[in-house]
Amino acid sequence: MDKWRKSSHSGPGDGNECVEIAASPTRIAVRDSKAPAEATLTFPTAAFTRFLEGLKEPDRREPA
Numbered sequence: 448m449d450k451w452r453k454s455s456h457s458g459p460g461d462g463n464e465c466v467e468i469a470a471s472p473t474r475i476a477v478r479d480s481k482a483p484a485e486a487t488l489t490f491p492t493a494a495f496t497r498f499l500e501g502l503k504e505p506d507r508r509e510p511a
Contacts, residue, residue, distance in 0.1 A: 453480055 449465045464466045467483070475495040478487045490498070 451483070467493070 449470050453465045453467050465480045467478050467480045470492070472511045473492055474489050475492055476487050476489045479485060
């Protein structure tokens with residue numbers, strides 16, 4: 448895995464309460480920055496990309 452990095456949305460005061468990601472050509476790893484030695488979730492790159500795209504889509508469950 449490449450170097451771990453925090454979200455750019457981590458601001459002052461809560462910058463230690465964030466998830467971190469590390470990428471390789473085939474996998475994305477996610478961990479809690481407060482407990483980096485604990486469990487790490489690992490996803491295929493394509494699945495993680497679809498997950499992020501889904502977060503950006505409007506919620507279709509809301510009434511029009």
